[in-house]
Amino acid sequence: MSDNQFRICPESGLQFHKPAEMLMRAHAVVAVVILLIGGIAALLVTLTRWPAIHLLPADRFYQLLTMHGTNMLIFWMISFEIAVLYFCSSTLLRCRLATPRIAWLGFALMLIGIIVNNAAVASGTASVMMTSYVPMPANPNFYLGLILFAVGALIGCFVFLATLVVAKDEKTYEGSIPLVTFGALTACIIAVFTIASGAIVLIPTWLWSLGYINHIDAAMYRIVWWALGHSSQQINVAAHVAVWYAIAAIVFGARPLSEKVSRVAFFLYIAFLQLASAHHLLVDPGLSAEWKIFNTSYAMYLAVLASMVHGLTVPGSIEVAQRAKGLTNGLFEWLRKAPWGNPIFSGMFISLIGFGFIGGISGVVMGTEQINIIIHNTIYVPGHFHATVVIGSTLAFMSLTYFLIPTLFRKQVAFPGLAKWQPYLFGIGMSSFTLAMMGAGTLGVERRHWDMAFTNSALGFEYPASAFTLMGIMGISGVVAILGGAIFILVTVVSVFFGKSVESESSYGISATRLMRADPVVVPEGGHGAAGKWGFAAPGTFVLALFFLAIFVLYYAVNWKYLASVWPMS
Amino acid sequence: MSEETTNSGEPVRVPFMQRVLDNPFILLFIGIVFPTLFYIIWGIMEIVNIPIAP
Ligand code: HEM
Ligand SMILES: [Cu+2]
Numbered sequence: 001m002s003d004n005q006f007r008i009c010p011e012s013g014l015q016f017h018k019p020a021e022m023l024m025r026a027h028a029v030v031a032v033v034i035l036l037i038g039g040i041a042a043l044l045v046t047l048t049r050w051p052a053i054h055l056l057p058a059d060r061f062y063q064l065l066t067m068h069g070t071n072m073l074i075f076w077m078i079s080f081e082i083a084v085l086y087f088c089s090s091t092l093l094r095c096r097l098a099t100p101r102i103a104w105l106g107f108a109l110m111l112i113g114i115i116v117n118n119a120a121v122a123s124g125t126a127s128v129m130m131t132s133y134v135p136m137p138a139n140p141n142f143y144l145g146l147i148l149f150a151v152g153a154l155i156g157c158f159v160f161l162a163t164l165v166v167a168k169d170e171k172t173y174e175g176s177i178p179l180v181t182f183g184a185l186t187a188c189i190i191a192v193f194t195i196a197s198g199a200i201v202l203i204p205t206w207l208w209s210l211g212y213i214n215h216i217d218a219a220m221y222r223i224v225w226w227a228l229g230h231s232s233q234q235i236n237v238a239a240h241v242a243v244w245y246a247i248a249a250i251v252f253g254a255r256p257l258s259e260k261v262s263r264v265a266f267f268l269y270i271a272f273l274q275l276a277s278a279h280h281l282l283v284d285p286g287l288s289a290e291w292k293i294f295n296t297s298y299a300m301y302l303a304v305l306a307s308m309v310h311g312l313t314v315p316g317s318i319e320v321a322q323r324a325k326g327l328t329n330g331l332f333e334w335l336r337k338a339p340w341g342n343p344i345f346s347g348m349f350i351s352l353i354g355f356g357f358i359g360g361i362s363g364v365v366m367g368t369e370q371i372n373i374i375i376h377n378t379i380y381v382p383g384h385f386h387a388t389v390v391i392g393s394t395l396a397f398m399s400l401t402y403f404l405i406p407t408l409f410r411k412q413v414a415f416p417g418l419a420k421w422q423p424y425l426f427g428i429g430m431s432s433f434t435l436a437m438m439g440a441g442t443l444g445v446e447r448r449h450w451d452m453a454f455t456n457s458a459l460g461f462e463y464p465a466s467a468f469t470l471m472g473i474m475g476i477s478g479v480v481a482i483l484g485g486a487i488f489i490l491v492t493v494v495s496v497f498f499g500k501s502v503e504s505e506s507s508y509g510i511s512a513t514r515l516m517r518a519d520p521v522v523v524p525e526g527g528h529g530a531a532g533k534w535g536f537a538a539p540g541t542f543v544l545a546l547f548f549l550a551i552f553v554l555y556y557a558v559n560w561k562y563l564a565s566v567w568p569m570s
Numbered sequence: 571m572s573e574e575t576t577n578s579g580e581p582v583r584v585p586f587m588q589r590v591l592d593n594p595f596i597l598l599f600i601g602i603v604f605p606t607l608f609y610i611i612w613g614i615m616e617i618v619n620i621p622i623a624p
Contacts, residue, residue, distance in 0.1 A: 271600055291612055
């Protein structure tokens with residue numbers, strides 16, 4: 001192994017293995033291109049669901065909804081995540097990437113899969129939406145594209161695992177792997193289960209679409225498909241939580257309040273998060289209440305507990321780090337004086353708050369068998385998951401990208417003024433978009449529905465005017481969020497392909513060496529409480545957590561009350 | 571593997587949970603077996619047991 005295989009980034013101290021670096025760049029670039037395609041589809045879909053505009057005809061609407069769902073949820077997220085996996089293994093463990101050639105094979109398969117799938121959808125013969133429920137048939141290439149992509153991504157996961165083995169053998173780190181890498185490992189493990197389930201369900205479906213198999217049971221399909229559909233969201237959650245920890249370390253030099261607690265929380269994800277797939281089947285006949293309740297309530301609450309631990313320890317660790325720097329006045333000086341103009345931080349913090357308050361709380365409501373029925377299959381559902389996967393994961397990945405532009409791509413961030421505003425436009429636009437959807441869903445507006453006015457339909461239904469207003473607010477906020485997304489793409493593309501190289505200094509980022517250690521000793525000088533108040537190391541975060549809990553309990557109770565009123569029993 | 575040495579050369583026992591968390595392949599095993607058993611296999615058993623309409 002020659003030494004010139006590595007380069008050290010002068011700003012961050014990160015060490016990049018050159019073949020790994022090329023792979024990360026390739027995956028990140030493909031991811032952003034997909035985000036652009038998915039974003040254009042988002043605009044057209046949004047303008048159709050905005051009742052005053054109602055842009056597309058029905059068939060185009062379903063075609064673009066399919067294109068939006070698969071590109072965003074599967075291709076954008078997983079392509080970016082493979083780059084994150086390579087970063088968290090090779091770069092953070094300062095070791096060579098195992099088998100770069102095989103990793104390139106995985107990349108090629110993913111890329112071919114994306115093209116094959118998109119071509120099928122573009123031809124208009126695969127408007128089955130991302131769930132592609134049987135017996136609704138799609139062009140066989142729709143499934144083939146997904147299968148090729150899945151195999152490619154699985155190869156990426158195994159390259160990641162192999163790199164962990166290489167690092168251990170070559171002793172490039174001591175003790176345990178760093179927490180951020182542990183988070184990436186969690187994402188990788190969930191990905192292996194997800195992708196395997198995808199293969200189990202999609203290969204027979206592909207053969208069925210070709211005529212080699214004559215029947216696929218719809219109920220079976222739904223069980224196995226949701227092991228893919230739900231778990232893939234949990235790859236995103238594990239990955240964006242790892243990114244939160246990374247950014248807290250990058251921007252503040254923060255260390256986790258307790259490595260042990262954070263690792264156990266990730267462990268709860270590994271063991272229980274995927275079982276919550278059952279919440280998609282809460283109204284399916286044929287499955288028992290025991291199966292539903294065990295998987296959604298018991299298992300899911302352990303996973304929710306883990307998310308609350310992360311949601312507490314990330315801001316808590318930032319608070320402790322800020323207090324140690326002397327920002328000790330009152331409860332919130334540490335937060336007020338945080339670098340709100342730095343999109344790496346602002347994006348990450350909006351991601352954390354939006355994921356917790358909007359995505360998390362609505363997720364628990366939807367995962368509760370009884371109250372789920374109020375909003376099942378309404379537009380509340382996309383409201384919930386745009387809060388998790390868009391405000392949570394996508395915005396966290398955008399923030400990380402602002403760090404990767406100078407360190408991985410060695411370019412200065414173009415249009416820094418626009419970049420500064422981007423997380424706010426995207427995050428606030430999306431927050432209002434999701435809340436409006438959740439409001440409309442509570443009034444019963446369906447998801448995936450081309451015309452909520454039911455014009456000329458035999459079995460019509462009239463929604464209250466407020467439902468139309470909420471859908472209008474959804475449309476306006478969606479356009480604002482898309483503008484934020486467009487700025488992100490503009491900034492990254494211009495920086496990466498046309499930007500000025502970074503010479504000795506860049507505007508963002510401080511030493512990232514903290515990322516590379518597992519800290520067994522986490523107590524700062526003088527103990528955790530030293531800079532805190534009233535015996536708490538992070539009193540501000542504690543107050544935030546109580547506020548969160550109050551809203552959570554209130555909203556949960558309101559839903560039960562509402563259930564009692566929509567479902568009178570005498 | 572479960573033993574590490576301190577500076578003085580004395581072996582220290584790594585706690586059980588830490589050994590689990592430090593082994594990616596045990597974690598991979600748990601992360602696949604749990605959902606396969608409780609979600610997929612149990613769920614499929616229930617679907618299979620639905621009687622066919624006459
Ligand atoms: C500014 C950005 C975005 C806007 C305005 C937007 C808007 C929409 C709209 C209006 C729908 C249709 C809801 C319905 O009629 O049921 C939708 C569906 C969806 N969106 Fe987005 N979206 C955005 C970004 C994203 C991102 C980043 C992801 C994933 C990472 C995503 C994933 C999905 C999925 C999975 C669906 C469901 C598709 C289906 O029902 O088959 N969206 N989005
Ligand atoms: Cu789900």
